[in-house]
Amino acid sequence: MNLPDSIRNFVDKFSKLPSIGPRQATRLAFHMIGEGKTEIDETIASLEGLKKMSICENCFFVFSPEDNEKLCEICLDKKRNSKIIALVEKETDLISLEKTGKFRGRYFVIGCLAKNEVLNTEQKQRITKLKTTIEKELGGKADEIIIATNPTTYGDFNAAMLSKELKDYTQKITRLGRGIPTGGEIEFADEETLGSALERRI
């Protein structure tokens, strides 16, 4: 039995989205049809809303533009230190860091990095843009670039690659501290984490 064209189109489209497979997409299609037309229209409206968002020309974070603004609120905020840049992979990483309320520098979103330590075309363009901004606005060197990739094997490899790429454009390159997470128990910490916590004891 073949799926009707409309469902097949939907499945094709949705199963290309991150972490949605063809099975889940098929289930979603039947679910949406069962929910009815009003519900589908509301979902469509929520997608229409996304079309209003822009990507910041400076840091590549997503923002809601007013009056054709090209930069996001964080980049426009004069009170923030533009000489300290936290490089993150994903917008959600930026949001998590921002929620700590402990960082008053700027950000730079590079996009999800591959596991082969190679930047894609888009990411190369973004790095070029970062270098240009540092040259034009910070006189060639930032004070600090925090490479906030995940503390995983691939995150470490990618951080090393990015450090090499950016070392001439900053006084200092740092990464996020490692150790036992708050609320964690020593007994259950893995050796790697516990080792880092010992080395970086405070």
Next chain:
Amino acid sequence: MNLPDSIRNFVDKFSKLPSIGPRQATRLAFHMIGEGKTEIDETIASLEGLKKMSICENCFFVFSPEDNEKLCEICLDKKRNSKIIALVEKETDLISLEKTGKFRGRYFVIGCLAKNEVLNTEQKQRITKLKTTIEKELGGKADEIIIATNPTTYGDFNAAMLSKELKDYTQKITRLGRGIPTGGEIEFADEETLGSALERRI
């Protein structure tokens, strides 16, 4: 930091869909924005397509209606035996059974059953419709109703509940056979499955 309204709307809508949580919905929002407006429009078009689908008045399967047709292709197919009805929870279960090519009866989609053996309002209405159809078209009794719920604890409980509900409307109530799946190894089969395979040896 608060998410912009458009992203929050999107996350609210998408995190209500089955097996999508707020985190995945947020990631999806940023992904879609990054993909650009054309891609968002294509996704919207795929949702618009779903609005063309109808739900069969007889078996509640989803179908693509031509000329205001009220019944699906399976229910309209005169060559199929309308006296044997396979009751399934999900449309995807129907598709899986149909793909075997071994079933020439009709179907009845009840919707995902709860774990408390209680039918919701919609499901009660569907069961009433099934009983009416059996009375009107099959003279009060079907030849066989196959209760094709999953072979899990909850599936078994729900099957028992449905059997009680439908026992006066059919000559025979059956369930799908249980045993070692084709390609499976005896050594790795769990006791329950192996027990069933012994009891129902062929």
